[in-house]
Amino acid sequence: MTETKIALVGNPNVGKSTVFNKLTGLRQKAGNYPGITVEKKTGSFTYQHTKYQLIDLPGAYGIHPSSLDEEIVYEVLVDKNNPNHPELVVVVGDPFNLKRSALLYQQIREIGLPAIFVVNMIDEAERAGISIDVDRLEKVLSTKVVLTDARSGKGIDSLKAALQYKPNGYTPAFSIPDEYAAVTQQVKEQLAPANDYIAWLYLSQKRSKHLDATASSEISAIRQENQINYHRLQIHETMARHSTLDRQLANVLKDPAKKRENLTARLDDLLIHPVWGYVVFFALLMLIFQAIYTWSGPFMDAIDNAFAWLAASAGERLPDGPLNGLLTDGIIAGIGGIVIFIPQIAILFVFISLMEESGYMSRVVYLMDRWLRPFGLSGKSAVPLMSGAACAIPAVMSARTIENDKERLITILVTPFMTCSARLPIYIIIIGLVIPQERFWGLDLQGLVLFGMYVLGILAALGSAWVLKQLMKTDYKSFLILEMPTYKYPVVRNVLLNVWDKTMGFILGAGKIILAISVILWVLGSFGVDDRFTNAEDIVRTERPELSDEALENEVQSQQLEYSFLGTMGRFIEPAITPLGYDWKMGIGLISSFAAREVFVSTMATVYSLGGTDDELTIRERMASEINPNTGRPAYNFASGISLLLFYAFAMQCMSTIAIVRRETNSWKWTLIQLTFMTGFAYLAALMAYQLLK
Structure with a gap:
């Protein structure tokens, strides 16, 4: 064959x-x-x-x-x-x-x-x-x-x-202009390209990456010697080809209705209208975010329950010991942490694919371009930024459609500032603890603060983009040249194939890193060398003989976590986070939630002797009564609560996003710059808030 x-x-x-x-x-x-x-x-x-x-x-x-x-x-x-x-x-x-x-x-x-x-x-x-x-x-x-x-x-x-057809000889439609014949011949003699047109291309390109440094230098020298502007050559060729094709295609194509009033024109009257176009777009965004939150819920619950059942079944069948914990709490939990993102990613890319297949995505780009350009972005940045309100992972991936390298990089670097769904459980708990249940101008104050956190994320993204625009100077001025395709009915098969590609790309690309760090966190939280870790049960029985079996188990679990390697790390960083109003327990939450922000909830449940439950009301009640040993005040007072909100609003705290940024930028340099900037900015914002409000 x-x-x-x-x-x-x-x-x-x-x-x-x-x-x-x-x-x-x-x-x-x-x-x-x-x-x-x-x-x-x-x-x-x-x-x-x-x-x-x-x-x-x-x-x-x-x-x-x-x-x-x-x-x-x-x-x-x-x-x-x-x-x-x-x-x-x-x-x-x-x-x-x-x-x-x-x-x-x-x-x-x-x-x-x-x-x-x-x-x-x-x-x-x-x-x-x-x-x-x-x-x-x-x-x-x-x-x-x-x-x-x-x-x-x-x-x-x-x-x-x-495909089995063998094209016969071809007569070039474009002839090298006489005024450039000699210089084209010079390129042929020095570089030996396959034909005259490739020699012309070498002259008319800004760069040809496949040429070595010597050949590139020779072309630059020839251009400089003959005062050639490569843009002029491109324009000359394009105009000549258009003139030739106008004659050649005159009797080939018959289009008697070039000025027809078609469906596309009528739809564009609404969808790119200076007022109604934005109304339709933001209504569509609301639909997308509602769908991501509501439609993904049952699937995510099913995945969560399935992996919980799998972990429980594996735990029952394996003898107690490190292997049992590694498999159930490390590997299975790590894989579950990958798979549980699939519904959100798939639903988001269904909508993006539908918008692309139908031709509407070009209209979104057109609408948003003039609003984003002052910040170093363009209309093509709108989709990743808006998608970041659901999950930064697919949002960063969707920045691939941005051709301009600078705009694409800025979009990737600032998108994680957008308030994602993983921040929501933290916001709900902390706001419920530190913001009073009052009404402000007839509106719920806690709801207004939650809305303010979303606005804060948008302002942080746009502000950071503006700073990056000033720092990342380029000699290339970006212009949006956009084709408005005709509207089409989406092809279901194409949509499904696109969703499959993007979803599998996430699992295979970021999944390995997520799984590895999940296992590392399990190891750090499950082992320790301190005597209060290895003999935790005996020590707790001696110190707290009045505890019931369930309370004893919770207290042992809490003490083992405190003196595990992870707890030791929390106590190690306590001097750095004390100025923010945090104690070592909150430090553990910060470390463990690096795997994913929502892990903060279950980590706090364990730290505060609540077992593995994620019942928010129970957590809130226990957190409300927690006393910071360093200050003697409630651990979650107004100052420390606002500090924590600001930290999670600005900090990266998401290893899966870091993995995706590394893959999409193909650079550890920009990944580490982003991580350092977001963490540093979050620390300073939290520090200022606590010191001003305490």
Whole structure:
């Protein structure tokens, strides 16, 4: 059986990924391109004794890169030594903008790659009154042309058959201008590219990463010597190609209704309206957050109960000892801590996929751009920031759609400031302890404080973004150039495949780190060398003989935690957290909740001798009566409570988010800068609050 490597290329929003999904089904995998974090999708299928390896390259408008996505396309197609360099290219075209798709096709052919041309969304085009003369288009492009509607599967079999077509010789549509002929020849002589057009590309690109330092220096020297501005070369080529294609496609495409009043135009009158557009968008956000909170609840409870049952069953079947604790409280609990996030992630990505598939996401970007730009962000940052109100993990992952490196990095670094659902249990408990149940202007004061915590998260994110904008100087000025695709009915299959990819990416990517740290926390909390740890039960029986069996068990558990390695760490950091109004017990909560903020609740339950229950009322009552041994005052007074609220509002305290940030930035440097800044900012805010209010 022979094997052929194929690249799928096309402009954004032409249905390229739908074609990819139809061809490969579930026989696909996601990864990253080497050295960067743009997602790479590959798949395979077999047709007539030939196995095809298919790579879905990012959407691109042309070979001249203006984004990281387009830079990948350029490098893969031009560099013959690139591991993803194809033997055949399938260019997916848009019947609503055939000239732009044909321009990309011409550039690919002139690189020297064989290619076939697919006109997708043909059913939609026919309904709009557009017709294409396939025979004439084949003559213009000198290749096989296939009409498809990948959403319904129409034409996919014809596309598979066309993959065996061998394109004949191709006459370049673009000729090197006479004034640049000599300098292009100079590049050919020094670098020996495959043809004239690749020599032209070397001159007209800002950089070609696959060239070594010597070759790059030679090109820079040639440009400087001949006073060449690479942008001018790109503009010259684009204008020449448009002029040629206008003539070539004149009798190929018939669109008698270019000014038609269609559904897209009518919907846009509402959805990008300067007033109603924002009303609809924020109503949709409310729906998304309500769905994430309410729809995920039963699934998360079921997962929680399933892992509790699994841990209990394993604990009953294994003899008492370290192995039992490691499996039930470490490994099973760690895996449960990964899996329990799946419902929230899946629901969020269902909505994001629906917005992308329908074409609405581009409208969101357009609406938010002018509001976010003063903070160093753009409209494409809106989705990650809003998603962060549910969970920072999928929110950070969704920043992949931002092409500008600076904006994408700033978005990733500030998104964890947004108030996520994991902070909510802490806020509810602490606010209930330190804020009186009073009404302010007819509104519940505790509810107003809770709302204020959400506003505080937004202000922290935008303020940090503004600071980063000032510090991260760049010579690249960002502009939002946006295509508004026509609205489409989402394809359920594509939505489910996208949700599956993103969910599995989270489990496999961050899961290993989460599991490892969960086990480490269990070890630290389950072992100790102090005599009061090893002989805790005997000591408690001697000191507190009046305790019932249940109270005795709780007291032993609390003392063992205090003198475990984790408790020792809590007492070790006590001098650092005392100025914030915290004691060593709260220090344990800070350490253990590094795994996940919501762990603070169960940790406090254990510390305060409440066993493993998470009953908030019981915890609140016990916490309300707790006395700080350092001050002699209630541990949770107004000053320490506000201090704790501010600490959790600003601190990272989420190892899964750290893991995702590391993966998405592909850098420990930025991950550690983010962790240090957020922790330091949280500490200073909590310190100032306690010292001013105590």
